[in-house]
Amino acid sequence: MGPQETVEVTGHLMDSGILSRVLDDIRDFGGDYVIEQLDVGHDAHDPSSARITVEAADDSSLQRLLMRLQTRGVNQVSAGDAVLATAEVDGVLPEDFYATTNLATHVHVDGGWHDVENPEMDCGLVVDVVAGATRVRTVPLSDVRAGMRIVVGAAGVRVSVPTADSAADPLDLWDSGAVPDRPQAVLVRQVADGMRQARADGKRLLWVAGPGVVHAGAAPAMVALVRAGWVDVLFAGNALATYDIEAAFYGRDRAADVSPHGHEHGHEHQVRAVNTIRRAGSIEAAVAQGVLTRGLMHALATCGSRFVLVGSVRDEGPLPDVHTDVVEGQRAMRAEIRDVGYCLMLATQLYSVATSNILPATVPVVCVDINPAMVTRVADRGTSLGRGIVTDVGLFLEQLALELVADYRRT
Numbered sequence: 068m069g070p071q072e073t074v075e076v077t078g079h080l081m082d083s084g085i086l087s088r089v090l091d092d093i094r095d096f097g098g099d100y101v102i103e104q105l106d107v108g109h110d111a112h113d114p115s116s117a118r119i120t121v122e123a124a125d126d127s128s129l130q131r132l133l134m135r136l137q138t139r140g141v142n143q144v145s146a147g148d149a150v151l152a153t154a155e156v157d158g159v160l161p162e163d164f165y166a167t168t169n170l171a172t173h174v175h176v177d178g179g180w181h182d183v184e185n186p187e188m189d190c191g192l193v194v195d196v197v198a199g200a201t202r203v204r205t206v207p208l209s210d211v212r213a214g215m216r217i218v219v220g221a222a223g224v225r226v227s228v229p230t231a232d233s234a235a236d237p238l239d240l241w242d243s244g245a246v247p248d249r250p251q252a253v254l255v256r257q258v259a260d261g262m263r264q265a266r267a268d269g270k271r272l273l274w275v276a277g278p279g280v281v282h283a284g285a286a287p288a289m290v291a292l293v294r295a296g297w298v299d300v301l302f303a304g305n306a307l308a309t310y311d312i313e314a315a316f317y318g319r320d321r322a323a324d325v326s327p328h329g330h331e332h333g334h335e336h337q338v339r340a341v342n343t344i345r346r347a348g349s350i351e352a353a354v355a356q357g358v359l360t361r362g363l364m365h366a367l368a369t370c371g372s373r374f375v376l377v378g379s380v381r382d383e384g385p386l387p388d389v390h391t392d393v394v395e396g397q398r399a400m401r402a403e404i405r406d407v408g409y410c411l412m413l414a415t416q417l418y419s420v421a422t423s424n425i426l427p428a429t430v431p432v433v434c435v436d437i438n439p440a441m442v443t444r445v446a447d448r449g450t451s452l453g454r455g456i457v458t459d460v461g462l463f464l465e466q467l468a469l470e471l472v473a474d475y476r477r478t
Contacts, residue, residue, distance in 0.1 A: 070129045071122045073103065076141040078228065080115040081107060089119070089139050096132040098123045118144065130163060133221035138168050140228035149176045149223030151194060154215040158208060160191045165218040167192060167205050168226060169428045175223040177201045185401070186427040192218035209394045229429045252466060254456055258433050259470035262297060262409055265431075270408020271299040273430075275422045277415025278306040279437075283461030286311055286363045288468040288475070293366040295472045300403045301367060301374040302418055305382035305389045308350070308364050308374075312386075313340040315362035334383075341384035349387050375399045377418070401425055411435065412445065414460040419445050435463045 080086040093100045104118040121136070123129035133143065152161035167190045172183040176194055181203045183192065190205035194216045206215065218224065262272055280289060292298055317336045347353035354360075354368040367374050377396030378389040390396035404425060412419040412434045419434060423445050426432070432453035434445045442455030456463065468475045 069122050069124045070126050071120055072129060072133060073118060073120045073144045074133070074136060074141045075116065075118045075144050076136075076139065077114050077116040078140060079108075080117060082111075085139055086115075086117060089117075089136060089141055092135050092139070093119075093121055093132065096123065096135060097128065098132050127163060130220040130222075134166055137170070137221065137224070137226045140170065140226060142225045143221065146175055146225055147222045149174050149192075149194075149218045150220050151176070151216045152219045154211050154213055154217050157213050158211050160208065160211055161217050161219055163219045164191045165221060165224055166190075169424075169426060170226040170228055171427070171429060173225045173227070174203045174218060175225075176203065176218075180225075185404075186429075187401075187425050189424065192224075194218065207397070209397075251456070251458055251462070254454065255463065255466040255470060258411070258454065258456075259467060261431055261433075262471065265408035266297075268408055269406070271406050272297060273300045273302065273404065273407045273410040273422075274298050275302045275410065275412040275415060275418050276307055277303070277413065277418065278310050279414030279460050280307060280363075280464070281310040281314065283414070283459060283464075285461040285464040286314070288461075288464040290363055290366045291468045291472045291475050292464070293363070293370050293372055296370070297471055298367070298370075298372050300407070301372065302400055302403075302422055303374065303376055303415070304418060305376060305378045305385040307415075308376055308386055308388070309337055309341055309383060311363045312344060312350075312359060313337050315359060315365065316340050316343065337383050341386055345384060345387050351388075373403055375403055377421075379417070397421075397425070404430075409433075413464070416441050416444065435460050 076085065076089060078085055090100060099122045101120045102117060103120055106116045108115045121129070121132060123132050154161055167186070167188060169186050169188040172186050172192075173180050174183060174192060174194070181201050184202065184204040187205045187207075190207050191211065193204055193206040195202045195204070265272060276289070280286060289298070313336050317340070343358060344350060344353050347356055347358050350359065350364050351368045354365055359365050375396070376386065376389040377393060377400070378385045378391045382389065385391065390399055400422065407426070407430055410422065410426060410430055410432045412422065412432060414436055419441070423432070432445070433456065434442050434453065435456045435458060436442060437457065437459055439457045442457060445453075445455070
């Protein structure tokens with residue numbers, strides 16, 4: 068017999084399929100299991116619980132298996148104390164480091180349980196002592212420094228899985244939300260209610276948007292939402308900002324540009340738009356100088372909304388505000404997710420997945436895309452509270468503006 072550990076999991080194990088996934092994970096990792104106890108809820112809303120003894124070939128394999136099971140909300144019955152190792156090289160975690168989830172995480176170290184400050188997936192856990200107090204936080208590979216105390220193995224680590232309360236939360240789980248079986252107006256109203264609740268709770272609203280917002284002619288609706296105070300932070304790439312600024316300078320309506328040959332002088336206009344902003348020094352400087360007088364980026368700058376633009380190899384220019392070092396871009400994004408209580412992801416795969424990687428699982432997410440596969444991919448990154456809406460982003464933003472902006476009908 069190999070090393071063993073007893074774990075437990077609670078929730079809607081049967082109807083959600085969690086228990087079968089847990090058992091599949093054990094077998095996929097070459098382990099074995101014995102279900103010691105299984106209590107099935109009597110009524111539909113009653114949670115079930117299971118206690119399982121898992122076995123692996125060696126201790127290293129067992130620890131990896133236990134970490135994998137924690138992505139399902141499975142915890143050790145006797146968690147014990149966390150084991151720490153010292154990072155020896157900058158940018159390299161110790162062998163067998165605990166690989167984090169984006170679930171609420173708690174670590175037993177230095178005599179007590181400590182909440183992990185910024186739950187994020189695919190990181191390590193670093194333990195610091197600041198002013199005599201123990202602090203546990205996630206650390207991405209790029210920010211590891213020699214000498215850090217890092218958690219290794221799954222001992223002393225517990226996670227908590229968020230649950231969607233349909234009576235209190237207008238969001239559904241991804242599996243039900245991605246099916247377009249309800250009128251879109253109802254879904255948009257639920258999204259608006261979720262945004263209002265987040266604002267009432269003192270939380271910030273994060274938007275992640277792709278250039279499709281401009282292509283679909285939805286920029287005016289989003290401008291109205293910015294001016295009404297419904298956009299605290301925007302994550303995007305160079306393309307969204309460039310197309311928006313190009314339209315502001317040259318009046319180009321990308322929504323009406325359906326010619327298979329493209330718009331005459333279109334690429335030249337993009338480059339000239341970027342060049343103008345680079346001459347001003349930044350987007351905010353261009354606004355202050357009266358060079359940029361309208362559009363989404365103008366609204367963000369004049370209303371004090373934050374934005375983080377991260378570039379790619381395809382970018383023209385790029386704009387001076389764009390982070391061309393992706394690691395620095397990730398750090399800038401992480402710095403802006405504090406106090407985020409709601410996130411909307413609009414017509415962008417790259418930045419939606421990137422944001423899903425750094426958001427805690429407790430933040431409700433709405434993913435709007437014309438491609439159903441995009442909704443599925445974001446859900447696969449571990450975002451458990453969310454709604455997938457398969458629709459044109461232009462129609463969605465128009466309806467959302469009508470819900471949230473009192474005078475939008477007259478704009």
